Amino acid sequence: MLNALPWLRLLLLVLGAAGPAKATAPPTITFLVTGDSHFGASGMDQLNRTLVRQMNELPGAQYPAALGGSVGPIRGLLHLGDLTDSGLSEEWKEFEAVYGLTGHEGLLKYPVFETVGNHDIAGDSPVTVATKRRHGSLVYSWDWDDLHLVCLGLYPDARSLAWLAKDLGATGRERPVVVFFHYSIEGPYSESWTNEEKEAFAKAIEGFNVLAIFHGHYHRAGRYQWRGHDVFLPGSPRHGSHAFLAARVGAGELAVGFWDFDNGSWLDGFVKTVRR
Numbered sequence: 001m002l003n004a005l006p007w008l009r010l011l012l013l014v015l016g017a018a019g020p021a022k023a024t025a026p027p028t029i030t031f032l033v034t035g036d037s038h039f040g041a042s043g044m045d046q047l048n049r050t051l052v053r054q055m056n057e058l059p060g061a062q063y064p065a066a067l068g069g070s071v072g073p074i075r076g077l078l079h080l081g082d083l084t085d086s087g088l089s090e091e092w093k094e095f096e097a098v099y100g101l102t103g104h105e106g107l108l109k110y111p112v113f114e115t116v117g118n119h120d121i122a123g124d125s126p127v128t129v130a131t132k133r134r135h136g137s138l139v140y141s142w143d144w145d146d147l148h149l150v151c152l153g154l155y156p157d158a159r160s161l162a163w164l165a166k167d168l169g170a171t172g173r174e175r176p177v178v179v180f181f182h183y184s185i186e187g188p189y190s191e192s193w194t195n196e197e198k199e200a201f202a203k204a205i206e207g208f209n210v211l212a213i214f215h216g217h218y219h220r221a222g223r224y225q226w227r228g229h230d231v232f233l234p235g236s237p238r239h240g241s242h243a244f245l246a247a248r249v250g251a252g253e254l255a256v257g258f259w260d261f262d263n264g265s266w267l268d269g270f271v272k273t274v275r276r
Contacts (some may be wrong), residue, residue: 025251026276029144030072032058032110033245035080035182035216036236037099038119040091047237048098049107051244051261056109058246058259064269067255071246075144076103076110080216080234081117081154081182087125095127101134113142115151117182117216118192141167146276147249148177155183155193156201168208176249176276179205180214184233185226189218202227211254211274212247221245221258223270230272232256243267252276 032055038044061071079099084091099114100106116138120127131138138153139160148171152160171177184190185198213231221235221243235243235258242262248255254274258267 027145028072028248028250029075029147030246030248031075031144032077033080033180033214033232033234033247034077034236035234036082036117036219036238037079037095038082038085038236038238039094039098040085040088041238044085044237045094045098047242051237051242052098052107054259054261054264055244056107063246063248063255063257064266067248067257067269067271069248071257072248074110074246077108077112078149078151078178078180078214079112079114080180080214081115082119082216082236083114083117083131084120084127087120087122087127089126092127092130096130113149113151115153115180115182118154121154139163146175148175150177150179152179152181155181155197156204157193157197158200161200161204164204168205171208173208174275175209176274177205177208177210178212178214178247178249179210182216184215184217185213185231186224187218192217205229209275211249211276212256214245221267223256230254230270232270234258249274249276 037048058071059074063069083095098107099112100108101112103110116128116131141150183192210229213229218233219236219239220233220241222233224231232245234245235241243258243260246257246259252273255271257269260267
């Protein structure tokens with residue numbers, strides 16, 4: 001009978017030579033952010049089509065020097081609300097024709113994850129009904145690999161914060177999180193929700209690994225700090241700040257580029273170290 005012991009020793013030697021398995025870096029996740037498309041207002045159909053065409057062509061473009069590298073495959077688009085100008089069904093049809101849902105129905109080549117804005121919710125709005133149908137609720141979340149993304153609707157009110165507590169509780173404090181909604185937190189037009197509601201939101205996300213907050217409503221591209229969190233605004237096809245964002249979440253890094261779709265070039269870029 002063949003003695004198995006030498007073969008066992010050989011196997012152990014081979015495994016030992018291979019050494020312990022090395023941890024692999026998490027995949028880089030790239031996504032786009034826009035808001036306030038206002039379909040139904042004058043000129044918005046054409047401006048949104050210009051924006052979307054440039055989004056479709058963005059992969060491969062070199063980021064600003066401060067960010068380095070080039071735009072990789074895009075996982076999807078966050079839309080920060082005011083999809084329409086008056087919440088009408090014909091305006092919603094224009095939105096769907098340009099932005100679609102999964103990257104196959106409209107002009108946009110990527111999946112879209114939208115929230116509603118104040119212009120979308122007047123009365124018994126078909127926009128609200130359609131958004132619920134598309135995503136199951138006005139408040140929802142999903143995962144791209146280890147990145148957890150959370151849509152809080154118009155803004156984080158008491159009802160959405162109760163839902164958020166359960167959602168983040170299941171997510172855990174280490175996992176990276178991105179949060180988005182419509183209303184401004186600070187600055188012009190931020191009075192749409194109360195200081196007490198903002199305080200409750202701050203407490204709800206305290207201690208969690210929130211990489212960034214995105215909101216629309218102000219129609220200006222920019223960034224500011226709120227309670228230690230970086231907050232980003234993408235601009236809007238309406239009025240003069242014609243920009244959208246390209247966000248990259250890599251191993252230990254969040255990078256955000258501001259793309260000017262009037263001139264087809266970068267306006268600015270921001271990068272910071274994050275826990276991932």
